[in-house]
Amino acid sequence: MAEMEHALSSAAKDGSRFVLLGAVGITFCTGLDLVYLSKSLGVDPEQHSEKTAEALKSFVNHFIHFQKPIVAAVHGPAVGLGASILALCDIVWSSDKAWFQTPYATQGQTPDGCCSLTFPMIMGGTAASEMLLSARKMTAKEACDKGLVSQVFHPDTFTREVMARVKKLASYHPLVLQECKSLIGSSIKADLEQANIRECETLKRIWASSHASQFMLHVLDRKLDLSDLRR
Amino acid sequence: MAEMEHALSSAAKDGSRFVLLGAVGITFCTGLDLVYLSKSLGVDPEQHSEKTAEALKSFVNHFIHFQKPIVAAVHGPAVGLGASILALCDIVWSSDKAWFQTPYATQGQTPDGCCSLTFPMIMGGTAASEMLLSARKMTAKEACDKGLVSQVFHPDTFTREVMARVKKLASYHPLVLQECKSLIGSSIKADLEQANIRECETLKRIWASSHASQFMLHVLDRKLDLSDLRR
Amino acid sequence: MAEMEHALSSAAKDGSRFVLLGAVGITFCTGLDLVYLSKSLGVDPEQHSEKTAEALKSFVNHFIHFQKPIVAAVHGPAVGLGASILALCDIVWSSDKAWFQTPYATQGQTPDGCCSLTFPMIMGGTAASEMLLSARKMTAKEACDKGLVSQVFHPDTFTREVMARVKKLASYHPLVLQECKSLIGSSIKADLEQANIRECETLKRIWASSHASQFMLHVLDRKLDLSDLRR
Numbered sequence: 001m002a003e004m005e006h007a008l009s010s011a012a013k014d015g016s017r018f019v020l021l022g023a024v025g026i027t028f029c030t031g032l033d034l035v036y037l038s039k040s041l042g043v044d045p046e047q048h049s050e051k052t053a054e055a056l057k058s059f060v061n062h063f064i065h066f067q068k069p070i071v072a073a074v075h076g077p078a079v080g081l082g083a084s085i086l087a088l089c090d091i092v093w094s095s096d097k098a099w100f101q102t103p104y105a106t107q108g109q110t111p112d113g114c115c116s117l118t119f120p121m122i123m124g125g126t127a128a129s130e131m132l133l134s135a136r137k138m139t140a141k142e143a144c145d146k147g148l149v150s151q152v153f154h155p156d157t158f159t160r161e162v163m164a165r166v167k168k169l170a171s172y173h174p175l176v177l178q179e180c181k182s183l184i185g186s187s188i189k190a191d192l193e194q195a196n197i198r199e200c201e202t203l204k205r206i207w208a209s210s211h212a213s214q215f216m217l218h219v220l221d222r223k224l225d226l227s228d229l230r231r
Numbered sequence: 232m233a234e235m236e237h238a239l240s241s242a243a244k245d246g247s248r249f250v251l252l253g254a255v256g257i258t259f260c261t262g263l264d265l266v267y268l269s270k271s272l273g274v275d276p277e278q279h280s281e282k283t284a285e286a287l288k289s290f291v292n293h294f295i296h297f298q299k300p301i302v303a304a305v306h307g308p309a310v311g312l313g314a315s316i317l318a319l320c321d322i323v324w325s326s327d328k329a330w331f332q333t334p335y336a337t338q339g340q341t342p343d344g345c346c347s348l349t350f351p352m353i354m355g356g357t358a359a360s361e362m363l364l365s366a367r368k369m370t371a372k373e374a375c376d377k378g379l380v381s382q383v384f385h386p387d388t389f390t391r392e393v394m395a396r397v398k399k400l401a402s403y404h405p406l407v408l409q410e411c412k413s414l415i416g417s418s419i420k421a422d423l424e425q426a427n428i429r430e431c432e433t434l435k436r437i438w439a440s441s442h443a444s445q446f447m448l449h450v451l452d453r454k455l456d457l458s459d460l461r462r
Numbered sequence: 463m464a465e466m467e468h469a470l471s472s473a474a475k476d477g478s479r480f481v482l483l484g485a486v487g488i489t490f491c492t493g494l495d496l497v498y499l500s501k502s503l504g505v506d507p508e509q510h511s512e513k514t515a516e517a518l519k520s521f522v523n524h525f526i527h528f529q530k531p532i533v534a535a536v537h538g539p540a541v542g543l544g545a546s547i548l549a550l551c552d553i554v555w556s557s558d559k560a561w562f563q564t565p566y567a568t569q570g571q572t573p574d575g576c577c578s579l580t581f582p583m584i585m586g587g588t589a590a591s592e593m594l595l596s597a598r599k600m601t602a603k604e605a606c607d608k609g610l611v612s613q614v615f616h617p618d619t620f621t622r623e624v625m626a627r628v629k630k631l632a633s634y635h636p637l638v639l640q641e642c643k644s645l646i647g648s649s650i651k652a653d654l655e656q657a658n659i660r661e662c663e664t665l666k667r668i669w670a671s672s673h674a675s676q677f678m679l680h681v682l683d684r685k686l687d688l689s690d691l692r693r
Contacts, residue, residue: 069595090591105403105411116414122586124353124378129321133300133411134400147586169596172567179664180567180595183578187653191418202410336634336642347645355584355609360552364531364642365631422649433641
């Protein structure tokens with residue numbers, strides 16, 4: 001998260017017109033590393049719940065306050081924070097191979113990345129709650145129909161399609177891009193900040209609680225899920 | 232409405248993790264009983280408009296403030312308040328046999344159940360106004376595409392599919408379910424309260440007005456609609 | 463814009479129950495006339511940026527504050543302000559021949575007609591930004607799926623389908639129609655006013671800047687687009 005914050009801070013100051021967010025490997029992003037987190041919490045729940053919640057809050061705030069457009073190119077599965085952060089990006093182009101899941105409750109977690117605010121706004125409360133409470137997995141097509149994803153491309157042509165659109169976007173006036181983004185975001189920025197604070201405080205409380213041991217069991221299930229991904 | 236309030240109040244205090252809202256019979260719920268209402272208004276418009284608006288406000292407030300998740304299993308038609316209340320539930324699973332209609336204007340009524348706020352948020356203003364002003368009937372598939380319904384199942388497997396999901400949901404940590412719901416709802420709760428007040432005040436005014444006699448004529452049409460349902 | 467304002471002001475006072483907004487010709491509306499605007503700005507950027515921004519703000523405010531329902535019948539392409547204004551209408555019925563595009567950034571412009579607020583609310587932020595930043599053209603079917611359009615009809619039966627629905631709507635109680643609209647809009651009116659002010663101030667700044675000369679080049683591209691339409 002610190003590396004991403006650093007990259008965003010650099011991009012905020014350099015001559016770039018927007019940020020293209022992509023990933024290498026099989027997944028796009030699977031969110032917080034719950035295995036690492038559960039080990040830390042086992043050692044010192046008080047300190048590590050505080051530290052992780054602060055790091056998460058700062059990371060998400062960097063997305064909320066970034067002034068240039070962020071274009072996400074999602075080539076594979078996006079899970080947890082890896083999915084919720086997409087709603088803080090401006091344009092999300094996805095491969096047909098990607099899928100989207102936010103299994104917070106299943107893993108004894110609560111929402112992060114402001115998705116407790118953004119998902120209900122984007123797809124309506126009942127679709128959002130189904131994703132956040134019952135871990136429904138969305139295909140790229142469904143995520144596009146629901147408004148989480150801007151457009152879906154065939155895996156074979158995904159990179160070509162994205163790069164063609166990205167080049168076009170780079171030809172527009174940088175000031176106009178920034179002004180457009182500023183107008184679109186201005187009515188919701190304060191709400192996003194509040195949602196981020198609420199979410200991080202809830203997570204800190206859950207992480208610090210005795211409930212954390214129970215969630216470690218869930219993490220083992222999650223490890224299996226991830227190994228499934230890599231098969 | 233008083234019975235439902237009582238059931239929700241009990242469920243709020245007992246050891247249950249969430250509420251499963253279903254119905255028996257051919258319809259899921261057809262909303263306020265306009266035949267009964269029109270008769271009451273004929274006797275004493277002043278008193279009964281006040282009394283019914285207060286009862287409605289209290290009923291809807293019970294949904295707004297309920298802290299555990301509410302899962303609705305909609306097996307048949309949901310009309311008026313029976314449809315609008317779904318947007319105050321957390322997850323809505325629907326049978327393909329269900330359909331959704333809010334014929335307020337057609338029946339000389341105005342919106343209830345906060346749908347003047349939730350429907351535009353869920354499906355956009357133009358789709359919402361078409362439902363609320365011109366009584367467009369939505370299929371389960373359309374309601375799902377628009378975000379009013381989380382998922383649609385075949386009538387033959389509906390109960391099985393719902394129960395499988397409900398059992399899974401019951402295995403999650405109750406505190407986590409409640410914290411998730413609290414986060415998802417926290418930004419909109421005050422707006423829902425205001426919408427409920429506005430809607431009930433408008434209805435009270437309409438019910439108390441001389442216009443009420445005209446709406447009684449519409450009620451007769453509605454009775455025909457309902458008998459259609461039962462054929 | 464002044465003519466439209468005048469028509470709306472008259473309709474607000476006469477006995478009509480709602481307004482039906484249609485167009486003649488090949489397009490529904492292609493928004494601000496950028497050719498005319500660029501010529502004016504070439505003569506006196508200071509004065510004409512101020513004047514046009516004020517005219518736009520007043521025009522959009524007339525839509526925000528109109529109390530009777532506005533039904534739009536969109537028979538052909540709706541571009542820029544011609545598309546954004548639809549989100550300020552109550553019901554939008556569209557022909558399959560229509561398409562929808564808001565190529566603001568492409569043309570060196572920023573959003574108008576409150577679409578920086580309404581589009582993200584209606585279709586989610588990533589779909590809205592794709593339209594506003596990268597000028598994605600939406601088919602009538604897509605616009606309906608996303609919630610900008612209430613329903614789509616075949617071009618051959620479009621007028622008949624719209625008129626049948628309009629006649630039905632005209633049979634409802636005018637007070638009820640107005641109360642319904644008032645309830646639906648009451649939670650968002652103040653936000654719309656603010657969005658309109660923000661958008662017009664941004665446009666005034668952009669129009670008055672030296673950047674305006676660059677946008678004139680884009681206008682030439684747009685002229686080609688429009689001639690495409692007429693072929």
